[in-house]
Amino acid sequence: MDSKSAYNLKHLLLGITGGVAAYKAAELARVLMQDGIDVQAVMTQSACHFIGPATLQALTGKPVFTDLWQTNTVDNMAHINLSREVDAILIAPASADFIAKLVHGLADDLLSTLCLARDCPLLIAPAMNRQMWENPATKRNIKLLQDDGVTILGPASGEQACGEVGMGRMLEVSELAQAVQMANRPKWLQNKSVVITAGPTFEAIDPVRGITNISSGKMGYAVAQSAIEAGANVTLISGPVCLKPPILAAYIPVISANDMLAAVTKEIANADIFISVAAVADYQVASIKNQKIKKSDGLLKLELTPNPDILKFVADLPNAPFCVGFAAETNNLEKYAENKRRKKNIPLIVANLAQDAIGANESSLILLDGDSRQELPKAAKIEQARHLIKRISQLYKKQRNENS
Numbered sequence: 020m021d022s023k024s025a026y027n028l029k030h031l032l033l034g035i036t037g038g039v040a041a042y043k044a045a046e047l048a049r050v051l052m053q054d055g056i057d058v059q060a061v062m063t064q065s066a067c068h069f070i071g072p073a074t075l076q077a078l079t080g081k082p083v084f085t086d087l088w089q090t091n092t093v094d095n096m097a098h099i100n101l102s103r104e105v106d107a108i109l110i111a112p113a114s115a116d117f118i119a120k121l122v123h124g125l126a127d128d129l130l131s132t133l134c135l136a137r138d139c140p141l142l143i144a145p146a147m148n149r150q151m152w153e154n155p156a157t158k159r160n161i162k163l164l165q166d167d168g169v170t171i172l173g174p175a176s177g178e179q180a181c182g183e184v185g186m187g188r189m190l191e192v193s194e195l196a197q198a199v200q201m202a203n204r205p206k207w208l209q210n211k212s213v214v215i216t217a218g219p220t221f222e223a224i225d226p227v228r229g230i231t232n233i234s235s236g237k238m239g240y241a242v243a244q245s246a247i248e249a250g251a252n253v254t255l256i257s258g259p260v261c262l263k264p265p266i267l268a269a270y271i272p273v274i275s276a277n278d279m280l281a282a283v284t285k286e287i288a289n290a291d292i293f294i295s296v297a298a299v300a301d302y303q304v305a306s307i308k309n310q311k312i313k314k315s316d317g318l319l320k321l322e323l324t325p326n327p328d329i330l331k332f333v334a335d336l337p338n339a340p341f342c343v344g345f346a347a348e349t350n351n352l353e354k355y356a357e358n359k360r361r362k363k364n365i366p367l368i369v370a371n372l373a374q375d376a377i378g379a380n381e382s383s384l385i386l387l388d389g390d391s392r393q394e395l396p397k398a399a400k401i402e403q404a405r406h407l408i409k410r411i412s413q414l415y416k417k418q419r420n421e422n423s
């Protein structure tokens with residue numbers, strides 16, 4: 020069915036079904052057009068109760084299709100022609116009813132028929148009342164669509180049009196546009212399982228204090244996003260940061276290094292690749308106080324014990340995944356980074372200068388793999404992360420071929 024790859028997505032069919040979130044589809048069409056994607060809108064009859072086709076027509080600059088029996092197409096084959104002319108189909112919003120139709124391969128209107136007739140990837144953004152989303156029938160249907168290779172975007176949790184609060188809101192327009200852009204990237208890591216750690220860890224001293232490393236999480240989140248773009252199934256295990264995780268990541272928030280190790284241990288069994296971007300605190304407090312330590316003028320002594328080295332733990336596992344480490348150094352960058360790579364026995368380490376990289380939106384990186392060094396001059400972290408993912412995929416494939 021999905022014989023076309025979404026990579027190089029230039030033409031998108033935006034399907035709109037009947038739900039109040041249909042009003043956001045107009046803005047979505049506008050943003051996608053601004054991103055250089057040619058949008059063809061197709062609406063169900065129910066969608067037309069919520070938003071007029073004329074709005075979509077004006078925004079996309081194209082006639083909007085709403086009817087299987089529209090007689091103004093040359094051969095009355097709109098359901099075939101439309102699905103052949105596009106690189107991917109995005110249904111936003113996707114109602115519970117439309118999702119159920121997709122599951123069963125029903126084809127009783129134009130949009131469901133062209134979904135059945137497609138030979139390109141299908142992405143859907145569910146939007147419905149929280150009870151409808153939580154209904155076992157919907158849960159079953161979503162699972163079946165995932166098994167069929169359909170990409171499910173969201174939904175999100177929040178206040179709903181009906182006044183209730185819960186899961187079922189359609190993702191924001193910016194998130195959906197991001198998901199479309201993600202589909203539009205080379206699939207270096209198609210179907211690979213990638214576990215990524217990011218952000219700092221926080222080691223409690225007492226209920227209100229702790230020690231931590233400075234880390235914004237920007238690099239780790241960019242690596243997670245670019246791995247998703249590259250087709251990987253990503254688990255992002257993150258210490259406390261102020262960033263939204265990429266929408267398609269399985270997200271596990273943690274606080275301390277011990278929490279991070281526990282999450283990594285749980286997730287690593289089926290991982291092909293482990294990328295350790297987290298700035299794990301080197302020490303934890305030997306005995307965490309249950310009550311706030313009262314301030315005094317005297318010296319306060321804290322006893323610290325070393326934290327587990329999560330990356331080394333993974334690299335030493337029998338059947339370890341392909342492991343990638345990061346080294347942020349203030350001086351002797353390459354020498355220290357290469358020493359770490361050897362000590363941890365990992366095939367690739369990414370060196371960056373701490374004073375340049377921490378908290379910044381840009382960084383310059385040096386990739387050291389034992390045989391070669393690759394320098395990536397200063398650029399946005401998302402661009403660096405894309406280069407890194409490409410390099411990881413090359414080295415991963417080389418290693419697996421050598422070992423097989």
Ligand code: C5P
Binds near residue numbers: 327328329347
């Ligand atoms: O020298 P250091 O041990 O800090 O090396 C940094 C690399 O090791 C990073 O990839 C970091 O995520 C990982 N690391 C870890 N657990 C630690 C310390 C560092 O996984 N306790």
